[in-house]
Amino acid sequence: MKAIELFAGAGGLGIGVSRAGFKPTSVVEWDHWCCDTIRENRKRDASAIAHWPEPIEGDVSHVDFTSHEGKVQIVTGGPPCQPFSLGGKHRAHQDSRDMWPQAVRAVREVKPQAFIFENVKGLTRETFSTYFSYIFLQLTYPEIERGKTESWVEHRARLESHHSSGSNSGLSYRVIPPRVLNAANFGVPQKRERVFFVGFRSDLGVEWSFPQETHSREALLCAKHSGVYWERHQIAKRQRPDLGDFRGGSAEALARKPWLTVRDALEGLPDPEFSPTAAARFLNHKFQPGARSYPGHTGSPIDEPAKALKAGVHGVPGGENMLVRTDGSLRYFSVRESARLQTFPDNFAFHGSWSETMRQLGNAVPVTLAEVVAKSVAAHLKASGRKPGRA
Structure with missing residues (x-):
């Protein structure tokens, strides 16, 4: 067709x-x-x-x-x-x-x-x-x-x-x-x-x-409370957050697959800030300095699906396109990480500066x-x- x-x-x-x-x-x-x-x-x-x-x-x-x-x-x-x-x-x-x-x-x-x-x-x-x-x-x-x-x-x-x-x-x-x-x-x-x-x-x-x-928030919460999510990512119990009580959800929602998280998406990618040499083996995977959080722009926690990537009218809205680690530290997503969040294949290359390629991804x-x-x-x-x- x-x-x-x-x-x-x-x-x-x-x-x-x-x-x-x-x-x-x-x-x-x-x-x-x-x-x-x-x-x-x-x-x-x-x-x-x-x-x-x-x-x-x-x-x-x-x-x-x-x-x-x-x-x-x-x-x-x-x-x-x-x-x-x-x-x-x-x-x-x-x-x-x-x-x-x-x-x-x-x-x-x-x-x-x-x-x-x-x-x-x-x-x-x-x-x-x-x-x-x-x-x-x-x-x-x-x-x-x-x-x-x-x-x-x-x-x-x-x-x-x-x-x-x-x-x-x-x-x-x-x-x-x-x-x-x-x-x-x-x-x-x-x-x-x-x-x-x-x-x-x-x-x-x-x-x-x-x-x-096919996926639901309730199923992700269930996977976290049961420990399945943390065990899959080899997160020790002492490093897991306190999630409070699990109130469940509808049978229909729980029968679906768990929402995928930022951690799921970035699995196998070296951190470009701390492992730049290893990161260089991947297309468009380079650390971008200057990330900062401010009211209304607090980034995406690693164990949740990312917030919607944005293109911005006047450049990249930096506070939106950030990773927030479990210790509270943050950095910009690399272009490759953003591509993972948008489910582009790893062999798909993006042209232009960081802000330009992030605009392409924010509009995708x-x-x-x-x-x-x-x-x-x-x-x-x-x-x-x-x-x-x-x-």
């Missing part, structure tokens, strides 16, 4: 989609350093993206997708999230960085069987509820274009009228109600929440729901989370293709 990857960034979503069995025919990204990262990894032996085409470096609004019509099964991407990010300026549709209209245009021109788009949790804030529903309606009826003199509010009203009419003519998609997924609940060692928009072309008749969560989708969603979509598309009369 073929795919088009928009707003590719460093490739987190795209790698997950590729692992699900899709082969990208076009990869679009405007940022030079991200494109360099993709170009470099296309050349690496056994790279996760060795089969990717040369990325199109530039503004997606200048890319014509009509030549892909009917030839691609899925369009994926993460439209720039700064307009909606809790760390941004919250301008949404008034922000020139809002690329949702271009995502809709790609769907309109390609007419894929399905799409997967993701964005920051901030998009679901009440402040953006009207625009959120506008995105949903555009993805449902991508052929109903906004007029040149039409405001987005007027366009939304026209889309609502069409939706209410019950008309099933033209290109339309069954868009599953968007959901915020916490990556930690799917085996990512990071509490990272992203909202996903998934849709299937209406003529396919696909019934789909988001994958079930965890590979594992993308893979879970994309594999479910792929399975339903394959099942749909086996039904009589389905294209």
Whole structure:
């Protein structure tokens, strides 16, 4: 199956989609350093993206997708999230960085069987509820274009009228109600929440729901209280923290796997501060000095999933992207450690300075989370293709 990857960034979503069995025919990204990262990894032996085409470096609004019509099964991407990010300026549709209209245009021109788009949790804030529903309606009826003199509010009203009419003519998609997924609940060692928009072309008749969560906080607490977690990491009893009473959890939550922690993610990596020579054997694994904690930016405890890595509007927000050891000391995560937290493979190299590569990682989708969603979509598309009369 073929795919088009928009707003590719460093490739987190795209790698997950590729692992699900899709082969990208076009990869679009405007940022030079991200494109360099993709170009470099296309050349690496056994790279996760060795089969990717040369990325199109530039503004997606200048890319014509009509030549892909009917030839691609899925369009994926993460439209720039700064307009909606809790760390941004919250301008949404008034922000020139809002690329949702271009995502809709790609769907309109390609007419894929399905799409997967993701964005920051901030998009679901009440402040953006009207625009959120506008995105949903555009993805449902991508052929109903906004007029040149039409405001987005007027366009939304026209889309609502069409939706209410019950008309099933033209290109339309069954868009599953968007959901915020916490990556930690799917085996990512990071509490990272992203909202996903998934849709299937209406003529396919696909019934789909988001994958079930596989990991839980309750299961991690159980593993700690039983000693299983500490024994796995060979932590002596005298070094284990006092966890208090264990109040258990639902049978459903306890039946899942434990959340993965920072300690789980960094297993096998030498500490770049105290073992720089050993650390140098790993790509992008170098100590970065200058970490400090301050109110609201206290880093990630080693025995919990990491806090969400952040890119920052004006450079890396240092207090967020830090490791906190059990003795209270702290340091910045190296680029390789951050890549582990985002579930990138160890042979995936990042280009640019520390702040630049951390920005790439702070904007990325965890590979594992993308893979879970994309594999479910792929399975339903394959099942749909086996039904009589389905294209």
